[in-house]
Amino acid sequence: MIDINELKFDEKGLIPAVVIDAKTKKLLTLAYMSRESLQISMEKGLTCFYSRSRQKLWLKGETSGNYQHIVSITADCDKDALEVLVEPDGPACHLGTVSCFENPVWQSEELHEFSLESLMKLIEGRKTEKKEGSYTTYLFEKGLDKILKKVGEECTEVIIAGKAEDKKETIYEISDLAYHVMVLMIQLGISLEDIYNELASRHVIDHKVKQEKMTK
8 A cells, every 4th residue: 555645646736536436347437636635535435526616625425425435546657646446326427427428529430348237238128129130139028938948058058168178168158158147137137236246245255254264
């Protein structure tokens, strides 16, 4: 851990803070912190910024209830910018959107952004707005039993590929399994956040168990 005094604040006593959702890794906002607001952030475990327009400290969520619970704060290589990982209680933007970055300026025709969240939205769209010829829509139309059958089949394919120690084929089959599991999640109303939270709780339990073993 570096000392706060090692950070390089600008001539106005501020340092930019890039706020990112710790679970989804989505960029939420770019704000500024003063030495005082940074200290408050670390003491409270909640993001506190310095509003350049209002010229005062600003505890995110104080009026809206959309607090940002800090997971970690990391300085860049020059120690003049911060990455703040948070678990947000609600939208980051004052306009009510999850992120302040919602206005596309340019996008490559060859390269495309991918995320599990975007894939989940695509799959959900195939259920709510049925598309003719879509395999995903076909699965939803056939119902739960068909989806479960496909999950079972893909589990078997993963086992076969893994047993053969075929890395490329195992990656392919795990991807198939992940897709069908996501279809099942949509069918049962399970979100990615539900899975994140469950895995996070297991990580904490596992960490505690390891600590207990070390103290014995």
